[in-house]
Amino acid sequence: MQKERFSRQLAEIYTNLGQHPFNGLGRLQLSSMGLPEAGPAFFDYDPSGNLNPFDPFSHSNDYYTALIQQKIQLSKTIEIAPSAPLDQHLVYMSLLDSLPPKESGLFFLRHMDS
Numbered sequence: 001m002q003k004e005r006f007s008r009q010l011a012e013i014y015t016n017l018g019q020h021p022f023n024g025l026g027r028l029q030l031s032s033m034g035l036p037e038a039g040p041a042f043f044d045y046d047p048s049g050n051l052n053p054f055d056p057f058s059h060s061n062d063y064y065t066a067l068i069q070q071k072i073q074l075s076k077t078i079e080i081a082p083s084a085p086l087d088q089h090l091v092y093m094s095l096l097d098s099l100p101p102k103e104s105g106l107f108f109l110r111h112m113d114s
Contacts, residue, residue, distance in 0.1 A: 021106035024056025025063045028109060038107065044070055061102040068096045 022038040029039035040053030041063055054070075057063040074080045075088040 017109050021108055022056075023106065024058055025060060025107045026056030036109075042067065042070070059102050059104045060107075061099055064099055065096065068092050068099075072096075 020036075022036075024038035026038035026041040028036055031037045038056040040055055041057055042054050044052050044054070046052055054066050057066070071080065072089060072092045075085050075092060080088060
């Protein structure tokens with residue numbers, strides 16, 4: 001009984017979230033008017049140590065391309081996968097080559113694991 005109640009409540013939450021799409025893919029933040037909006041999807045630092053936001057993306061393909069390219073840069077500097085940087089680089093290049101066609105549309109709030 002408790003499991004059914006939880007499942008119904010979760011379904012209601014997802015239904016409610018589906019009624020509030022965003023025009024961009026990014027992190028949830030509040031606008032200057034206090035309304036939820038898509039903010040920068042992720043951040044990186046330039047060589048001088050300045051924080052660079054990757055603004056919300058209007059196409060999921062652009063988001064994945066930027067994210068993979070950032071990981072490729074990190075693999076070149078051995079900031080990630082220091083024991084196997086070449087393997088890591090090849091994995092990211094393969095991912096970049098296998099991205100689906102560019103799609104646009106509305107984006108919905110959801111957990112990264114779902």
